Amino acid sequence: xxxxxxxxxxxxxxxxxxxxxxxxxxxxxxxxxxxxxxxxxxxxxxxxxxxxxxxxxxxxxxxxxxxxxxxxxxxxxxxxxxxxxxxxxxxxxxxxxxxxxxxxxxxxxxxxxxxxxxxxxxxxxxxxxxxxxxxxxxxxxxx
Numbered sequence: 310x311x312x313x314x315x316x317x318x319x320x321x322x323x324x325x326x327x328x329x330x331x332x333x334x335x336x337x338x339x340x341x342x343x344x345x346x347x348x349x350x351x352x353x354x355x356x357x358x359x360x361x362x363x364x365x366x367x368x369x370x371x372x373x374x375x376x377x378x379x380x381x382x383x384x385x386x387x388x389x390x391x392x393x394x395x396x397x398x399x400x401x402x403x404x405x406x407x408x409x410x411x412x413x414x415x416x417x418x419x420x421x422x423x424x425x426x427x428x429x430x431x432x433x434x435x436x437x438x439x440x441x442x443x444x445x446x447x448x449x450x451x452x
Contacts, residue, residue, distance in 0.1 A: 316395050317363040318350030319402040320442055321409065325378035328401065328446050330420045332409055333429055337416035346429040348399060359398050371409045371418065375402035379451040381442055391434040399438060401451060
């Protein structure tokens with residue numbers, strides 16, 4: 310069995326030092342995921358670092374240039390297992406330029422207010438990550 314594909318995602322927040330608002334993106338495709346919310350991002354291409362892939366993906370998907378903040382290190386060898394096919398790394402990012410708009414795989418983006426980060430129907434694999442991010446932000450455990 311092949312190793313899972315590495316994907317990267319950005320927890321786009323309003324402020325890296327004191328995150329309050331979190332940007333969620335609603336999937337439009339594929340049909341099996343349509344209507345569910347996720348962290349924007351995507352696959353790491355061959356020869357590309359995870360950080361380079363994150364910058365490229367957020368530019369392509371949402372039209373954003375971002376600043377990289379702390380990584381939310383996952384419990385699965387530092388990453389987050391999404392399925393047997395994908396494993397994800399996630400960073401907090403803030404917007405350097407651009408206005409978030411759904412350009413490729415999404416049909417809506419929404420800023421979620423503090424205490425309401427779990428109020429949209431996230432992809433099942435992202436729910437534990439959103440909770441861990443909320444806990445880390447509340448406990449100020451992100452570097």
